[in-house]
Amino acid sequence: MFRFAFHALIVLILTLLTQIGGIAYLAAVAASRASGLRRFLAKLAIFLLCYAGATFAASLAAPIFGRVPLSCVADAADRLVVRSPIYCLLNRNYVTPEVRDLAKALAAHMDREFPGTVTVALDANFPFVNGFPLLPHLSHADGKKLDFAYYYKDVDGAFLNGGTRSPIGYFAFEQPAPGDELPCKGRNDWLTTRWNFDALQPLFPAYRIEEQRTSAAIGWLTSEGVAKFGLQKIFIEPHLKNALGITDSHVRFQGCRAARHDDHIHIQVE
Known part of the structure; x- marks a missing residue:
C-alpha cells in the first residue's frame, strides 16, 4: 500500500509540474520491471529517456491541439528568447500560434526601436x-x-x-514607494498566490526597470497588439502602471489572490 501511495504521489507531482511527467514515470516503472532493473541509477536513466521521448513527442503533437512551442535554443541573432531552458524542460513554453506571432512581433518592434534589444519570455x-x-x-x-x-x-x-534580476525571471519584485497605490493593503487572504518572498529580496541584484523600453513595449502591446493580434489584457501592479504613466484600459490589476506582477508582465489574447 505504501509503495502504491509513493508512486501515486510521484505521478501527481510530475504531472502538476510538467503535465506529461507522470505518464513518463509510469512508462519508466513498467520498463524497469519488465527488464528486471533494480538499481536506482538505472531506473533514473530509464525515466529520463522516457521523459525526453515524451517531451519530444509533445512538441510534435502539440500543434494538433492548437499550441506551438517557443524555442529555448537561441542564437545571437534571436531577439525573442525564453529566459531559461527550465521552461522547456518542464514543458511550460507552449502557446497558441497567435500568441507566438504576437511575441515575435513585439520582439521585432523592440529591436527596430532599440537596435539589438532582446525581449525575454517566461512562463507560457x-x-x-x-x-x-x-x-x-x-x-x-x-x-x-x-x-x-x-x-x-x-x-x-x-x-x-x-x-533579469532573478535567474528564472520571477520573484524579484519592484517594491512600491511610500504613498504608492496598494490595492491589497490590509488583506490577509489565506487562499492566495500573492507571495512576497521577503527573505529572497536581498539576494537579488539591485537592478531597476528600464523605463523607456518597458513603456515602449507596453505601448506597442496596447496598440498593435490589440489591433492586430487580439490582445485582451495586460497585468502589471498598479504602482508600476502609475510610475510608467500608463493609462490604457487594457492594462489592469490582476486581483489580490493572484501572484504579484511587479516582477513580470502578463499578457493574454482573446
Whole structure:
C-alpha cells in the first residue's frame, strides 16, 4: 500500500509540474520491471529517456491541439528568447500560434526601436488540454497567456540586454514607494498566490526597470497588439502602471489572490 501511495504521489507531482511527467514515470516503472532493473541509477536513466521521448513527442503533437512551442535554443541573432531552458524542460513554453506571432512581433518592434534589444519570455502554458493548471499561475491554462520579463538597467543606468534580476525571471519584485497605490493593503487572504518572498529580496541584484523600453513595449502591446493580434489584457501592479504613466484600459490589476506582477508582465489574447 505504501509503495502504491509513493508512486501515486510521484505521478501527481510530475504531472502538476510538467503535465506529461507522470505518464513518463509510469512508462519508466513498467520498463524497469519488465527488464528486471533494480538499481536506482538505472531506473533514473530509464525515466529520463522516457521523459525526453515524451517531451519530444509533445512538441510534435502539440500543434494538433492548437499550441506551438517557443524555442529555448537561441542564437545571437534571436531577439525573442525564453529566459531559461527550465521552461522547456518542464514543458511550460507552449502557446497558441497567435500568441507566438504576437511575441515575435513585439520582439521585432523592440529591436527596430532599440537596435539589438532582446525581449525575454517566461512562463507560457503546457502543450495539451484547456483548463489544465500551470501552477502557481491561475490563468495559464489555454495557450493564450504568456509572461514577459521587464527590461532592466543596472545601478549605473546601463541597459542589461536580456538580463533579469532573478535567474528564472520571477520573484524579484519592484517594491512600491511610500504613498504608492496598494490595492491589497490590509488583506490577509489565506487562499492566495500573492507571495512576497521577503527573505529572497536581498539576494537579488539591485537592478531597476528600464523605463523607456518597458513603456515602449507596453505601448506597442496596447496598440498593435490589440489591433492586430487580439490582445485582451495586460497585468502589471498598479504602482508600476502609475510610475510608467500608463493609462490604457487594457492594462489592469490582476486581483489580490493572484501572484504579484511587479516582477513580470502578463499578457493574454482573446
